[in-house]
Amino acid sequence: MSANDSHIKNVTIACTGCDLLHRISHLKAGQKASCSRCGTVLYHKKKNSVERTLALSVTGLILFFIANIYPILTLKVIGATTTNTLMSGVVELYQDGLIDAAIMVFLMSILFPLIKLLTLLYVLIPIKFNFFIKGRKVAFRIYKSLDTWGMVDVYLLGIIVAFIKLADFASVSVGLGLYALIFLIIITISSSITLDDHLIWERLEYQE
Amino acid sequence: MKIQNQTAKNASLISCHMCHKLNKKKASHSRCTRCGAKLHSRIPGSLQKTWALVITAIILFIPANIFPIMTVTEFKRGTPDTIISGIIALYNNGMWGVGTLVFAASILIPVLKLLALILLLLSIQFNWHWQPEQRTKIYKIIEFIGRWSMLDIFMTSIIVALVKLGLLLNVEPNLGASAFAAVVVITMFAAFSFDTRLIWDKIEK
Numbered sequence: 001m002s003a004n005d006s007h008i009k010n011v012t013i014a015c016t017g018c019d020l021l022h023r024i025s026h027l028k029a030g031q032k033a034s035c036s037r038c039g040t041v042l043y044h045k046k047k048n049s050v051e052r053t054l055a056l057s058v059t060g061l062i063l064f065f066i067a068n069i070y071p072i073l074t075l076k077v078i079g080a081t082t083t084n085t086l087m088s089g090v091v092e093l094y095q096d097g098l099i100d101a102a103i104m105v106f107l108m109s110i111l112f113p114l115i116k117l118l119t120l121l122y123v124l125i126p127i128k129f130n131f132f133i134k135g136r137k138v139a140f141r142i143y144k145s146l147d148t149w150g151m152v153d154v155y156l157l158g159i160i161v162a163f164i165k166l167a168d169f170a171s172v173s174v175g176l177g178l179y180a181l182i183f184l185i186i187i188t189i190s191s192s193i194t195l196d197d198h199l200i201w202e203r204l205e206y207q208e
Numbered sequence: 209m210k211i212q213n214q215t216a217k218n219a220s221l222i223s224c225h226m227c228h229k230l231n232k233k234k235a236s237h238s239r240c241t242r243c244g245a246k247l248h249s250r251i252p253g254s255l256q257k258t259w260a261l262v263i264t265a266i267i268l269f270i271p272a273n274i275f276p277i278m279t280v281t282e283f284k285r286g287t288p289d290t291i292i293s294g295i296i297a298l299y300n301n302g303m304w305g306v307g308t309l310v311f312a313a314s315i316l317i318p319v320l321k322l323l324a325l326i327l328l329l330l331s332i333q334f335n336w337h338w339q340p341e342q343r344t345k346i347y348k349i350i351e352f353i354g355r356w357s358m359l360d361i362f363m364t365s366i367i368v369a370l371v372k373l374g375l376l377l378n379v380e381p382n383l384g385a386s387a388f389a390a391v392v393v394i395t396m397f398a399a400f401s402f403d404t405r406l407i408w409d410k411i412e413k
Contacts, residue, residue, distance in 0.1 A: 012230060014216035014223035017344050018408035021214050021221075021230075038344045038408065075370045077377060082370050089365030093381050096368065101386040104393060105365045108358065137243050141226055148396070151355055151362075157309075158362030164306050165298070165363075166370065201227040205242045 011198075015040050049196035054124040056191040061117045063184040068110065071175035072159060075166060085177060086110055086155075112150040113188070119143040120191070127203050137204050144197070153185050215405075215412070222247045251403040255329060261398035262325050268391045269318065275384035278364050282377055290384060291315070291360060313359040314388070321350045321395055325402065332406050340411050344404050351399050357392040361385055 010025045017040030024033050029047040034040065046052075071083035086109055093102035119139040126133050159178065166172045216223045220233045226245035231238070238247050251257075276288030289297070291314050298307035324346050330336075331343060364385050371379040 013228055014221065014230060016223070016225075016228065017348075017404050018340075019215040019217055019223065019405040020408070021216055021219060038341055038404075040344070040348075073366070073370060077373060080373050080376075082372055084366060084369040088369040089362075092369040092372075093365055093385070096381050098381050098383070098386045101361060101365075101381065101389045104358075104389045105361060109362065141243060141245060144226060148355055151358055154356055154358045155362045157313075157356070158359050159366055161306055161310060161359065162363045162366040162370070164303060166367065168301060168303075198228070201229065201242060205229075 011043075013042055015042060043198055044196070046194055046196040046199070049194055049199055050124060050128050052194040053120065053191050054128055056187050056194065057117055057120045057124065060184055060187040060191065061121065063180045063187060064114060064117060066180035067177050067184050070177035070180065072177040072181065073163060073166075074173045074175055075170050076173075077170040083175065086181075108149060108151040109155045112146045113152050113184075116143055116146050116150050116188075119146075120195075123200060123204070127200070140200060140204065147192070150188070152181065152188060156181060156185055215408070217249050217405075217409075218412075222249045225251075250405055250409075251401060254401055254403040254406060255332065257401040258325060258329055258398050261394050261401060262322055262329070265318075265322060265391050265394045265398060268387055268394065269322075272384055272388035272391050275387060276382040277360065277384040277388060278368060278382055279380050280371075280378075281375075281380070284375060288382065291388065294360075310360060310363075313356050317353055317357050318391060318395055321354055321399070324350050325395075325398055328402060328407070332410060335410055337411055340407050343407050347399075347402065347404050354392070354396045354399055357395075358389070361389045361392070 010023065012021060012023050014021050015035040015038060017035060018038040020035060020037050022033070022035065022042055024043050027033060027043060027045045029045050032044045033042045035042055068086050071085055074081060074083045087106075090102050090106045090110070093099075093105060119142050122133075122139045123136050123143070126136065159181075163172055163174075216230060221230045222233050223230055224240040224243060224245055224247060227240060227243040229240055229242040231240055231247055233249070239245065240247055273291055276290050277294070279286045279288045281287075291310075295307055295311050295314070298304075298310060328343060328347060331338065364381055368379050368381045371377060
């Protein structure tokens with residue numbers, strides 16, 4: 001049996017939008033079932049979900065470290081040069097006394113995206129290679145809870161706006177960190193598309 | 209796909225909010241048999257929580273817009289920038305695209321989101337039967353777009369980290385940034401504490 005086989009062929013689920021019960025049977029890979037009353041997607045079966053998501057998460061983790069170590073933008077004004085990283089913005093907000101804003105930026109742009117990558121790997125690796133480790137249900141619950149709170153995509157838009165504003169009076173150049181960040185966002189979005197929640201929960205239910 | 213024409217609640221079942229497994233309803237607070245999350249048929253105190261967070265966000269929206277989010281100091285002369293004055297400056301410099309983007313993310317989205325939540329809350333409290341499908345869709349949109357309002361805060365954190373050239377040119381973040389970040393986070397919590405199933409519960413009765 002491959003890692004993508006679903007244990008349950010027939011399943012009853014309630015719509016998350018309106019609570020109406022639906023019976024879903026024999027959904028093929030790539031097919032979607034929507035609620036007959038309010039239109040919310042009930043179940044979306046993905047193709048090779050475990051392998052694809054795992055490959056993306058490993059790549060994502062490498063990109064995450066590159067994006068955090070290397071400078072994002074470099075500013076040159078009248079002979080002086082400054083660069084920034086993801087963390088330097090947090091430090092600057094903190095030093096200027098905006099501790100709550102610093103914490104929020106740190107969580108949303110650095111910590112939550114990292115936790116999302118790590119928890120997803122923690123859940124997917126044992127499923128793919130068929131071994132047992134504890135705490136995967138908690139890990140996947142953490143992943144799901146942080147889903148919207150990791151905001152690298154919004155952060156990128158912030159970089160673009162900052163770039164355009166600064167380019168008005170100074171020379172701004174792009175660093176390796178920014179390229180890594182762009183690929184990290186593509187990876188993050190792709191892995192949320194390839195991830196099959198129902199499949200993961202089914203696997204965890206029968207393995208733990 | 210066969211529809212059983214019954215909600216989970218009416219069938220004495222609870223759909224887990226985390227993993228969506230159907231659990232049998234028990235007398236007291238119980239946990240999902242599959243993922244271990246706390247079970248609830250509807251988000252507990254959904255309307256009160258959402259109202260409280262919406263009102264808090266509206267109050268915080270005032271300091272978020274009155275106080276500057278950053279101050280640009282050129283040769284010891286400081287000019288504070290609020291969110292609105294930042295947008296106006298972008299328009300004045302001919303950057304219409306970026307100006308509109310920042311306006312949409314910082315002003316339009318939070319305001320529309322709060323108005324939409326108020327509309328949804330009122331629609332449940334006054335038992336409106338009007339367009340349940342459309343109301344569910346409105347919720348899906350506001351649940352999804354709220355996070356984009358963080359744009360201005362991230363931009364500020366990048367600019368203050370880059371523009372550090374001593375007395376010549378310096379940018380400092382100000383209190384408005386904290387207030388605005390709080391507005392974004394609180395409106396996101398407000399959206400997450402709203403339960404669309406309440407819209408449909410009213411239709412059934």
